[in-house]
Amino acid sequence: MKLLDRLFRRDAPPVTPPLDPADRVVSWATTAEAVAVASVHALWLPPKKGVSDQEWHRLGWHEIHKAVWRDGSLVVTPGVEVEPGVVADGAVRRLRLPDPRDLPVQVRERVERSVAHTEHHALSGGGGVRVVARRVPGHDGLTWQLRFDDPADRSSDAARAEAEVLLDAARATHEPV
Incomplete structure (x- = not known):
């Protein structure tokens, strides 16, 4: 691993979601259950606890209404289109991040940039x-x-x-x- 990669913590996550060829990982953190990954285009959430056969859950930055870092957890509220052009809050995901790295910062910046x-x-x-x-x-x-x-x-x-x-x-x- 290169020195700059270690300084900026750009090492690869232990598992990677199925990214499009034009996408790349920008940050990641280990959760209590698995790994959460921020890419250029989306936040990739691990399967919910107790659901072993579930795939990654992809939330494009434009689909996230709120993302808050609080008490060691990243709390993400996605938007759900309830009818064309009208959105409402979806089910909240709370990710406990024992070592958050820069994931909360990347999530906040990318959600804000989408607005x-x-x-x-x-x-x-x-x-x-x-x-x-x-x-x-x-x-x-x-x-x-x-x-x-x-x-x-x-x-x-x-x-x-x-x-x-x-x-x-x-x-x-x-x-x-």
């Missing part, structure tokens, strides 16, 4: 909506999403109409000139 626009708006009928634009590897332009504070607002015609106006306004500010 081109984020703005929370109060809705006139109560509640709120977040308008988000994300950069998706291999996809030209931005991917726009709405994330309602209260899932019930997704069913409200008035809240949906107001959110669509806010989305259109945000898109107009990010159109290429």
Whole structure:
């Protein structure tokens, strides 16, 4: 192993997820169960504890709503598309990292880099909506999403109409000139 690799901890993980040829490992850490890997395009989570035949779980950076490093654990909340252009929080994954290396830093930086626009708006009928634009590897332009504070607002015609106006306004500010 090269000296610079050791200094910057760029050694290879003990197991590697099935990366695309254009992807590469940028960080990894051992969890209580296995290994979590950050690549250029995604966070690769190990199978859930007690599920031996499960494959790696890939979360593109644009699919992660929140990633928090707290009390020795990386807590990842993915976004789930509940209908076209509307996302909600998915099942939270908590990874205990006895030796986190630089994985939490890489996750935070890459999730933040995927966000081109984020703005929370109060809705006139109560509640709120977040308008988000994300950069998706291999996809030209931005991917726009709405994330309602209260899932019930997704069913409200008035809240949906107001959110669509806010989305259109945000898109107009990010159109290429």
